[in-house]
Amino acid sequence: MYFGLSEEQKSLEENINRFLADNAPLDTIKAVAEGDTDKAREVHRGIIDLGLSGLVVPEEYGGLELNMLFATVVSAALGSGTAPVPYVGSYVMAPLAINLGGEENQKNQWLPKIAGGECVIGVGLSEYVGAREDAGIEFVNGKLSGRCLFIVDGKDADAYLLANKSGELYIVDSSNSGIEVIELTTVDKTRTSIELILKDVDAELLPGSTDKSVIEKVLDAGRLMLAADTVGAAQVMLDKSVAYSLERKQFGRLIGSFQAVKHMCAEMAADLEPCHSMIWHAAHCLDNVPEESRLMACQTKAHISEVGKQVSKTATEVHGGMGFTDELGLHYWFKRIGLNRQLLGSPELIREEAGRIQGFDQ
The missing domain is CATH 1.20.140.10 (Butyryl-CoA Dehydrogenase, subunit A, domain 3)
Incomplete structure (x- = not known):
C-alpha cells in the first residue's frame, strides 16, 4: 500500500511553491515585514486566484470541498514560503465552523463569500483554549462584550468568529460599532495578530456550536x-x-x-x-x-x-x-x-x- 501524497496533491504543492517563488521572494517578505500592505494584498489575491480560499468549502456553496490532507499540503507550502497571507483561520477554521455549526442562512451568507475570496474571517479561540489575564467574552441579549486575544487572521478581517469559555461560537461583522481593534506585537512579522475589545456588539450564535x-x-x-x-x-x-x-x-x-x-x-x-x-x-x-x-x-x-x-x-x-x-x-x-x-x-x-x-x- 502507498503512503504518501497523490499526484493531485503534489501538483497543488508545486503550484503554490512556484507561485510564492515568483511573487513572494525574500525581498517581498522583507517589505511586508516592514509594513508594505500593498505587497501583502497582491500575494493574498494570488492565493485566492489559485482557489485556496474555497479549498474546504462545500461545492454547493461554490467551494472545492477538498479534504484535510489537501488543506495540510497547502499549509505546509505556505509555511515553506513564509507566505504573508491569511489561511489557517480564514480559509480552514472559519468555513469548517460555519459548515458544522451554522444555520442554513448563515452558511448561505458566509460560505460563498469565503470561497470567492470576498471576505476574510478572523478566528479567536483563545478563551476556550486558555484565557489570558482578563480576557473573555459574554453573550447577553444578542450582544457580545469582552476581550479576545490573538485573533488568527484578524487584521483587516471582514468578520470575526469568536469562542467563549464553554466553546460556543459567535460570528461578528467587523463593521459593527463597539469593536476596538488593537494590533499586537509578535516576533513573526509575516503575519499580524490582534486583540479585540467588544462593547455590546451585535453577534450571531452558530447554533450547532452548543455541541x-x-x-x-x-x-x-x-x-x-x-x-x-x-x-x-x-x-x-x-x-x-x-x-x-x-x-x-x-x-x-x-x-x-x-x-x-x-x-x-x-x-x-x-x-x-x-x-x-x-x-x-x-x-x-x-x-x-x-x-x-x-x-x-x-x-x-x-x-x-x-x-x-x-x-x-x-x-x-x-x-x-x-x-x-x-x-x-x-x-x-x-x-x-x-x-x-x-x-x-x-x-x-x-x-x-x-x-x-x-x-x-x-
Whole structure:
C-alpha cells in the first residue's frame, strides 16, 4: 500500500511553491515585514486566484470541498514560503465552523463569500483554549462584550468568529460599532495578530456550536494547519543549512565536510522527516478516523512544535553569524515557527489536553 501524497496533491504543492517563488521572494517578505500592505494584498489575491480560499468549502456553496490532507499540503507550502497571507483561520477554521455549526442562512451568507475570496474571517479561540489575564467574552441579549486575544487572521478581517469559555461560537461583522481593534506585537512579522475589545456588539450564535464537538473539530483542524506550516518552514531551514554547508569554506574546506556539521544536518533530517508522515496521518484521521483525530491533532501539534524549535535553532547555528543577519532572512522562518508553537496552545498545554483525552487525569 502507498503512503504518501497523490499526484493531485503534489501538483497543488508545486503550484503554490512556484507561485510564492515568483511573487513572494525574500525581498517581498522583507517589505511586508516592514509594513508594505500593498505587497501583502497582491500575494493574498494570488492565493485566492489559485482557489485556496474555497479549498474546504462545500461545492454547493461554490467551494472545492477538498479534504484535510489537501488543506495540510497547502499549509505546509505556505509555511515553506513564509507566505504573508491569511489561511489557517480564514480559509480552514472559519468555513469548517460555519459548515458544522451554522444555520442554513448563515452558511448561505458566509460560505460563498469565503470561497470567492470576498471576505476574510478572523478566528479567536483563545478563551476556550486558555484565557489570558482578563480576557473573555459574554453573550447577553444578542450582544457580545469582552476581550479576545490573538485573533488568527484578524487584521483587516471582514468578520470575526469568536469562542467563549464553554466553546460556543459567535460570528461578528467587523463593521459593527463597539469593536476596538488593537494590533499586537509578535516576533513573526509575516503575519499580524490582534486583540479585540467588544462593547455590546451585535453577534450571531452558530447554533450547532452548543455541541462541543464542533469547536473541538475546528480547533483540531487549526492545530494541524499550524503544525503543517511549521513542517514547511523547518524543511526550508534544513535545506538552506545543507546548501550553505556546501558553499561556506573554513580552514580551506567546505564546512559540510566537518563531521560536527554533518551530524547537525543529519539530526535535523532524522527529526523532521517523520513529521511529514505525522501531519498526513493526522489529516487522514480528521476526515476518516474520528475516534483518533483529537489525540492525533494534539500529539502532532505538540511534537512538531518541539521539532520545529530544535530545527530552527540548529539551522541558525549551521549558518554561524550569518544566520542572525537580516540579509540572509533565515529569521523569518525561525520566528514563524516560534509563533506557531504558541498559537492555539503551547506544547505543554496540548500535552495536558492529550492526557485528559486518554483518561490520565482520572
